[in-house]
Amino acid sequence: MFRVFALAKGMRGKSKNCFKVAIGQVQEALEHQYVHRKLIKRDTRSLWIQRINAASREHGMKYAEFIHGMKLANVLSDLAITEPAAFRLVAETAKQSLIEKYAAAREQVMREREAQKEQKK
Amino acid sequence: MNKTIIREGKINLGKWFIIDATDKNLGRLASETAKTLVGKYDPLYAPNVNPKNIIVIINADKIRVTGNKKFDKFYYRHSGQVGGLTIETFNELQSRLPGRILEKAVKGILPKGPLGRELFNNLKVYAGSSHPHEAQNPVALVM
Numbered sequence: 281m282f283r284v285f286a287l288a289k290g291m292r293g294k295s296k297n298c299f300k301v302a303i304g305q306v307q308e309a310l311e312h313q314y315v316h317r318k319l320i321k322r323d324t325r326s327l328w329i330q331r332i333n334a335a336s337r338e339h340g341m342k343y344a345e346f347i348h349g350m351k352l353a354n355v356l357s358d359l360a361i362t363e364p365a366a367f368r369l370v371a372e373t374a375k376q377s378l379i380e381k382y383a384a385a386r387e388q389v390m391r392e393r394e395a396q397k398e399q400k401k
Numbered sequence: 402m403n404k405t406i407i408r409e410g411k412i413n414l415g416k417w418f419i420i421d422a423t424d425k426n427l428g429r430l431a432s433e434t435a436k437t438l439v440g441k442y443d444p445l446y447a448p449n450v451n452p453k454n455i456i457v458i459i460n461a462d463k464i465r466v467t468g469n470k471k472f473d474k475f476y477y478r479h480s481g482q483v484g485g486l487t488i489e490t491f492n493e494l495q496s497r498l499p500g501r502i503l504e505k506a507v508k509g510i511l512p513k514g515p516l517g518r519e520l521f522n523n524l525k526v527y528a529g530s531s532h533p534h535e536a537q538n539p540v541a542l543v544m
Contacts, residue, residue, distance in 0.1 A: 327446075327447070327448070330441065330446055331444045331445070331446055332444075333441075334441060334442050334443055334444045334446055335444040337442060338442075338444075
């Protein structure tokens, strides 16, 4: 069971104070959050594609042509051989993302351990 | 995770553009204008941002339509009163209010909503070839 009023903060009127009203609003809010977690992935990908479209049009291609051309050219493997400096930039971006991802996971684990220690006290 | 960059809030990096509408086709011109106003040609595009691209269109009275649209394309408006429907042809509206046709065309393409209405304010349409924005040095828009 979750703590309803903790989730009802910031709601309008009795929704944040009265259980009968709050429980409905909170459940709806949780449902919206569930759906939105999936929508975020779709929307950000759409935004990336729009941005790539704009950037590739600056180079005389539409998004579709650009992606097709990249697949034909095997870009990353090509870069690894012929343009090590460019590949290094790509690799460092990738490595940074991995570091940030595992740093976030590591912090999460540390926080959970601390929370468990506090509960035991 | 590498955060996707989204410019927040109000920004002021947009440019001033100028378009000469002489002998251009109405829809094609309006489409490019609207896309530039929205910021779709910028890799830093974000759907919640007004990129402040100001577009000045001159010679709006010389915009063209193909075929018989000059006499067959109708513009409707209704005053809200009974019997208040007014119908004008492209030609009539062009002679009455030269800039209105382009404004309607672009407004129809821009997104509908508070941001869309804001973007419409970044469009400045003039009937003749002179405009009051010389000081901003608008750059010709490459389409």
